[in-house]
Amino acid sequence: MFEMLIKNATLVTWEKPNRILPGHALWIEGGQISELGPSADLERGHPSAEMIDAHGQLVLPGNICAHTHFYGAFARGMEIPGDAPSDFPQILQKLWWPLDRSLTAEDVQFSALLCLVDAIHYGTTTLLDHHSSPNVVDGSLDIIERAVNEAGVRAVLCYEVSDRDGPAKMREGIDENVRFFEKTSTAPGMVGAMFGLHASLTLSDASLDFCRESAPEGSGFHIHVAESEADERDSLEKAGSRVVERLQRRGILGPRTIAAHCVHVDDHEIELLAETKTWVSHQPRSNMNNGVGVARVEKMLGAGISVCLGNDGFSNAMWEEWKTAYLLHKVHHLDPRRMSGTAVVAMAVHNNAALVSSFFPQTPVGVLQPGAAADLMFVDYHAPTPLTDTNLPWHILFGFRDSMVTATMAGGRFLMRDRQLLTLDEAEIAAKASELAAKAWRRYESSF
Numbered sequence: 001m002f003e004m005l006i007k008n009a010t011l012v013t014w015e016k017p018n019r020i021l022p023g024h025a026l027w028i029e030g031g032q033i034s035e036l037g038p039s040a041d042l043e044r045g046h047p048s049a050e051m052i053d054a055h056g057q058l059v060l061p062g063n064i065c066a067h068t069h070f071y072g073a074f075a076r077g078m079e080i081p082g083d084a085p086s087d088f089p090q091i092l093q094k095l096w097w098p099l100d101r102s103l104t105a106e107d108v109q110f111s112a113l114l115c116l117v118d119a120i121h122y123g124t125t126t127l128l129d130h131h132s133s134p135n136v137v138d139g140s141l142d143i144i145e146r147a148v149n150e151a152g153v154r155a156v157l158c159y160e161v162s163d164r165d166g167p168a169k170m171r172e173g174i175d176e177n178v179r180f181f182e183k184t185s186t187a188p189g190m191v192g193a194m195f196g197l198h199a200s201l202t203l204s205d206a207s208l209d210f211c212r213e214s215a216p217e218g219s220g221f222h223i224h225v226a227e228s229e230a231d232e233r234d235s236l237e238k239a240g241s242r243v244v245e246r247l248q249r250r251g252i253l254g255p256r257t258i259a260a261h262c263v264h265v266d267d268h269e270i271e272l273l274a275e276t277k278t279w280v281s282h283q284p285r286s287n288m289n290n291g292v293g294v295a296r297v298e299k300m301l302g303a304g305i306s307v308c309l310g311n312d313g314f315s316n317a318m319w320e321e322w323k324t325a326y327l328l329h330k331v332h333h334l335d336p337r338r339m340s341g342t343a344v345v346a347m348a349v350h351n352n353a354a355l356v357s358s359f360f361p362q363t364p365v366g367v368l369q370p371g372a373a374a375d376l377m378f379v380d381y382h383a384p385t386p387l388t389d390t391n392l393p394w395h396i397l398f399g400f401r402d403s404m405v406t407a408t409m410a411g412g413r414f415l416m417r418d419r420q421l422l423t424l425d426e427a428e429i430a431a432k433a434s435e436l437a438a439k440a441w442r443r444y445e446s447s448f
């Protein structure tokens with residue numbers, strides 16, 4: 001394993017409360033932060049260590065993305081035939097479903113690699129992926145796992161089970177989740193697993209029950225919830241109850257389950273999410289792009305729900321997502337007091353860290369402290385105004401750019417240094433992906 005001393009850093013611990021520690025060092029061993037203290041002390045304690053000089057840069061825990069879709073990477077620049085989709089169900093039917101059906105095994109691999117290059121560039125060291133490729137179900141999570149291991153980041157993977165391609169594909173999706181969960185639980189490493197479900201609107205009661213019965217002990221579900229009003233309408237028609245009530249009745253909610261979006265949940269559904277300790281993830285860029293509405297995030301946080309921050313397949317430059325969350329709720333409510341920097345940090349830092357740590361219980365993630373995972377980023381930021389333990393969120397929201405990340409580390413291993421990727425060849429991956437994407441686009445077009 002990698003052992004090194006990162007010296008002369010300005011550490012941002014993201015503990016509660018946060019501490020900013022100039023002139024400090026981290027002793028990294030066994031993939032973890034083993035010691036944290038003043039640089040001079042640690043240098044004396046480890047005189048023969050490999051020394052990495054941070055030159056005063058900020059060193060923070062790597063960013064975390066609580067909900068993403070690697071499989072969507074080939075959509076960039078793709079033309080949707082015919083009229084533009086006019087609502088969310090049409091976006092699924094005209095864009096995402098014909099696209100994911102066009103993916104081959106190699107496409108799955110390279111879609112993931114593109115997202116992982118992006119993640120390493122921007123200091124995102126853990127990603128929770130929600131995968132779909134109906135023509136390559138069996139083994140698809142292993143393909144993504146290999147890409148994740150090649151990149152060297154941390155990830156939690158699952159396959160989106162859905163009825164939309166018929167009962168055989170639905171069962172294949174279940175088998176893929178179960179097989180992969182059992183595989184990762186017997187050999188724990190940097191990759192964890194969940195049980196993926198697409199959304200209430202593409203799952204019958206019988207399928208939800210089948211998933212519940214098939215889910216291995218200890219696995220939680222990762223599902224889109226009330227992303228658009230269509231999900232609520234469908235649930236009321238199909239089951240006579242709203243989405244969260246329906247999922248609660250079918251045993252899908254709980255402290256290991258992630259409900260992505262929750263844009264249209266009502267007060268009672270918020271109570272149910274809080275009572276069941278279900279995680280919620282917020283993806284404001286995607287919600288704005290799809291025109292589906294604004295999730296009542298502050299209401300959910302106030303109800304005690306751990307709301308996390310994801311990107312739904314947008315760039316893994318997570319500070320862009322922070323900034324969008326920070327701005328969206330203010331303009332939506334016509335009130336500049338809404339969605340404070342503290343609330344953004346609660347989601348993007350503390351709740352995301354708690355979520356990821358629940359999958360890697362031996363090693364806390366998302367905080368700088370002895371025993372925590374050595375998942376880090378170096379940020380070359382010259383604060384033009386006083387930077388304090390408490391005003392950091394506003395420096396990030398108004399001053400940080402994702403291109404300021406100069407180094408990324410996960411599990412104690414550098415994945416990027418001096419902005420040079422060390423584990424993945426970006427040019428080679430982009431060239432190969434572009435070739436594959438052109439072919440996937442042709443299959444997509446011919447499906448209409």
Ligand SMILES: [Zn+2]
Binds near residue numbers: 067069130224260312
């Ligand atoms: Zn999603």
